[in-house]
Amino acid sequence: MSEQLLFLDREAVLTCLAHVDVCAETARVLRRHAEGRVALPPEGYLPWTNGEGAYCRSLAMLGAVEDDDGPALRGIKIINAATSNPSHGRERAAGLAMLFDPDTARPRVLAEAGWLSATRTAAYTMVSLRHLGPEQWDAATFIGCGMLARVHVGLLVATFPRTTRVHLHDTDPRRAEDLAGWIRERHPHVTVRVEPGARQAVAAAPVVVTTTTADRGYLPAAWLTPGTFVAHVSLAxxxxxxxxxxxxxxVDDVALVADNPRRVLGRMMREGQITDSVPKDRAHGHDPTGRPLDGTLGQVLIGERPAVRPTGSHVISNPFGMAVLDVGLLGAVYEAAVRRGLGRTLTLY
Incomplete structure (x- = not known):
């Protein structure tokens, strides 16, 4: 008996995503997560340094999401990155995602994961902005102007059509100018300004999104105007x-963030400067008396924790990036592909 799976390249993924409400799908899975209706095993993490001395890594992220109408979605995302890729004209991260057949456990669909992963991340930002952002705003700043920022901008303008200004900054001015040109071409009603420095960019808008590859912090509290919402998408x-x-x-998941010392918030949680809002173990020898987290976005969505919008200070959304969001989104993409006859059938044997 031969076995086959459906392969979706980026073009097919993009076509399917146009028929999926990615924010609604992301919110649905976040609610499932807050209700304890997902499985989220520890991710596999393999780091190395390439011939240019650049940091590289491979992430293998498994997840499952319960569904009211059928068997749980189960799958994996393998997403690899090299920090030297952008300097060669390549996207920093790319990979593959799969869904598994619930009965045979065989792969059912294989999809290009770079754009899917970026869309998942951007959709999380939009949901967090909808529930935790300022009451009134019309401008956003993006620090870091690669592919992830581009996906964010496209979804931002579609989700919040009252956006009139976008401010950009990147350590490579060419990337910022390239993104600015793309925005002007695709969204001519939006005014775009490339800022000369990160501080000017942060001060220019009440919504700040960091989509960089920075591994060292540079953005202090003093730069953040009261009333600012920060989507801290990148590491540090x-x-x-x-x-x-x-x-x-x-955050999106407390344990995932706390277990990742590469993220500034993860380090702070390990050191006891930031704690969950419930008593934690003392495995790392720190007295959990630091500043408590305010909860997860999923808890806000199900009403378990109150939403907080920035007024007298700033509000931070700091997701880790949960595989269950990729699995849920790929499930919706797969359904769209089947309905429209998209993708290529691959014969495994």
Missing amino acids: DLLPDAFLTAQAVF
Whole structure:
């Protein structure tokens, strides 16, 4: 008996995503997560340094999401990255995602995961902005202007059509100018300004999104105007005092963030400067008396924790990136592909 699976390249993924409400799907899975209806095993992490001395890594992220109408979605995302890729005209990260057949456990669909992963991340930002962002805003700043920022901008303008201004900054001015040109071409009603420095960019808008590859912090609390919402998407842009003085800090999964010392918030949690809002173990020898987290975005969505919008200070959304969001989104993409006859059938044997 031969076995086959459906392969979706980027073009097919993009076509399917146009028929999926990615924010609604992301919110659905976040609610499932808050209700304890997902499986989220520890990720596999393999780091190395390439011939240019650049940091590289491979992540293998498994997840399962319960469904009211059928068997749980189960799958994996393998996403690899090299920090030297952008200098060669390549996207920093790329990979593959799979869903598994619930009965045979065989792969059912294989999809290009770079754009899917970026869309998942951007959708999380949009959901967090919808529930935790300022009451009134019309401008956003993006620090880091690669592919992830581009996906964010496209979804931002579609989700919040009242956006009139976008401010950009990148350590490579060419990337910022390239993104600015793309925005002007695709969204001519949006005014775009490339800022000469990160501080000017942060001060220019009440919504700040960090989509960089920075591994050292540079953004202090003093740069953040009261009333600012920060989507801290990347690893380490914010300095510790930004978290300690925040009006509220929300994450996607407490354990995932705490277990990752490469993230500034993970380090702070291990050191006891930031704690969950419930008593934690003392496995690392720290007395859990630091600033408590305000909860997860999923807890906000199900009403278990109150939403906090920035007023007298700033609010931080700091996701780790959960595989269950990729699995849920790929499930919706797969359904769209089947309905429209998209993709190529691959014969395994």
